[in-house]
Amino acid sequence: MNRARSDTLVLHLPDALATEALARRLAPGLAPGFVLYLSGDLGAGKTTFTRALLRSLGFGGRVKSPSFSLLESYDLSRFRLYHFDFYRFDSEQDWLDAGFEEFIGAPNVAIVEWPERAGGTLPTPDLHLFLRFAGDTGSEARIVEAVAGTDRGRACLKALAPTDERC
Numbered sequence: 001m002n003r004a005r006s007d008t009l010v011l012h013l014p015d016a017l018a019t020e021a022l023a024r025r026l027a028p029g030l031a032p033g034f035v036l037y038l039s040g041d042l043g044a045g046k047t048t049f050t051r052a053l054l055r056s057l058g059f060g061g062r063v064k065s066p067s068f069s070l071l072e073s074y075d076l077s078r079f080r081l082y083h084f085d086f087y088r089f090d091s092e093q094d095w096l097d098a099g100f101e102e103f104i105g106a107p108n109v110a111i112v113e114w115p116e117r118a119g120g121t122l123p124t125p126d127l128h129l130f131l132r133f134a135g136d137t138g139s140e141a142r143i144v145e146a147v148a149g150t151d152r153g154r155a156c157l158k159a160l161a162p163t164d165e166r167c
């Protein structure tokens with residue numbers, strides 16, 4: 001099931017623990033300026049992934065979904081991380097009006113759920129994860145396709161590949 005090209009990695013995630021393990025493998029690759037997009041249907045696991053990433057980066061507090069607030073921010077030791085959720089955007093104009101552009105890019109790290117709702121004017125991400133449901137209804141299984149948009153993202157793909165199938 002797992003397959004890789006130089007800019008794409010596809011992994012099977014049998015349960016939420018596997019999604020969290022994937023986030024832990026990405027965490028060391030984050031650096032100021034890193035941009036990560038998370039796509040996938042409602043409940044696919046975007047916030048679950050982000051929560052595990054923040055834990056791995058040393059954040060011990062509550063990680064709320066930004067579904068309603070649009071934005072949550074975290075002061076971490078190496079950078080400030082902005083976690084966005086653009087589900088409630090209706091158009092590109094909503095994204096332009098929100099004035100979030102300045103938060104995406106150095107010196108911050110940005111994670112964006114539902115980037116497609118911003119209408120295509122977002123910057124190219126270092127990494128874009130596409131999560132989708134796999135298996136029967138109610139199954140915890142997910143498939144994730146990780147697509148690198150930059151050299152930095154390509155370097156991360158190597159770290160995302162599990163070292164054994166239990167990851």
Ligand SMILES: Nc1ncnc2c1ncn2[C@@H]1O[C@H](COP(=O)(O)OP(=O)(O)OP(=O)(O)O)[C@@H](O)[C@H]1O
Nearest residue numbers: 013015016019041042043044045046047048140142
């Ligand atoms: N393999 C899996 N990966 C991630 N989450 C999983 C998995 N299996 C089950 N879950 C559960 O599915 C739910 C995912 O919810 P989460 O809030 O992360 O989704 P989301 O993609 O952020 O949705 P939304 O678009 O509404 O923000 C959580 O309750 C999580 O425990």
Ligand SMILES: [Mg+2]
Nearest residue numbers: 046047065113
């Ligand atoms: Mg979410």
